[in-house]
Amino acid sequence: PERAFRITSILELLGYSDKVERAELSKQRTHLLAVPPTRVLTDELRNHLLLPRVARSPLARMFELIAEAVAGLYSVPSLGENLTPYQELGDPEFERIVADTVRLFGVEPVICVGDDVYGGVTAVLFPEPTVTIDRRFFAEPNLERRFFLGRAFDSLRGKYAPLTRFSDREKAEVAGLLSTLLRPTAERPEPAREFVSQLSEELSQALDRFVHAEAGDPMTWIQAVVKTQNRAGLLACNDFGVAARTLAALNGEALATTDDGAVPLGAIPGAADLVRFYISSDYDRLHHDLA
Numbered sequence: 001p002e003r004a005f006r007i008t009s010i011l012e013l014l015g016y017s018d019k020v021e022r023a024e025l026s027k028q029r030t031h032l033l034a035v036p037p038t039r040v041l042t043d044e045l046r047n048h049l050l051l052p053r054v055a056r057s058p059l060a061r062m063f064e065l066i067a068e069a070v071a072g073l074y075s076v077p078s079l080g081e082n083l084t085p086y087q088e089l090g091d092p093e094f095e096r097i098v099a100d101t102v103r104l105f106g107v108e109p110v111i112c113v114g115d116d117v118y119g120g121v122t123a124v125l126f127p128e129p130t131v132t133i134d135r136r137f138f139a140e141p142n143l144e145r146r147f148f149l150g151r152a153f154d155s156l157r158g159k160y161a162p163l164t165r166f167s168d169r170e171k172a173e174v175a176g177l178l179s180t181l182l183r184p185t186a187e188r189p190e191p192a193r194e195f196v197s198q199l200s201e202e203l204s205q206a207l208d209r210f211v212h213a214e215a216g217d218p219m220t221w222i223q224a225v226v227k228t229q230n231r232a233g234l235l236a237c238n239d240f241g242v243a244a245r246t247l248a249a250l251n252g253e254a255l256a257t258t259d260d261g262a263v264p265l266g267a268i269p270g271a272a273d274l275v276r277f278y279i280s281s282d283y284d285r286l287h288h289d290l291a
Helices: 002-013 019-032 043-050 059-071 092-105 142-157 161-165 168-181 190-197 201-208 218-237 240-250 271-278 281-290
Strands: 081-085 110-115 121-124 130-134
Touching: 002 240, 002 271, 002 281, 043 218, 043 281, 059 161, 059 168, 059 201, 059 218, 092 142, 092 218, 121 142, 121 161, 130 142, 142 161, 142 218, 142 240, 161 218, 168 190, 168 218, 218 240, 218 271, 218 281, 240 271, 271 281
Parallel strands: 110 130
Antiparallel strands: 081 110, 121 130
């Protein structure tokens, strides 16, 4: 019944339901929606059910090795002004959400709330895992807060947080670097050899294990990895409507709706993948195993 409800709720968002059907969905929503996960997302569940297939490439391990060096090549966006640790804000509901998200994703970053945070919510790995939240988003309802914390926490767990803040040009540059690192040293262009020369000998030797690895296209992998954070946010809040609205807000868009509640999902970056994931058997199993 839960998977059938999820499919029907997507049809509702797309405008394919009448007044009677919407009333029935509203009743079901009270019982079936917004049940956040209460168990630990294991590596096995994450790798096989949460990650898009392309994101399971050996490139994930390669990027993890060089993430700090790559992040150092680009300017870090503003973490915000007037930052305050969330513990000092006296919000017991948010404290419970943090505890749930820490348990689910297995990471425990520093979390601060402030003004003018880049992108509304920013996660950085270095020098220490940190999540900063703009006060506008901190004031959102609890399910919205579960969504953006789930996104941030998984990007830290998966060590791909730097990729989530890169511009398209920067992502293309990183994809090019990863592609050259799959080649033997003698075949790498000078910028790649210079990059590796700045790494420790241990890291350099570890990279050599990926030479000629069947890793797929690096840019396709980066795009898949960025989708992962949205899936993680959806898993954390278990409400597609909340995920869509919050994702639109994080992208600086207000999600318009028609009189019957339909929303333009095609206008939201990443929404198509989220729809497929939400109604998939993988999500059904994840929700069942973690609830």
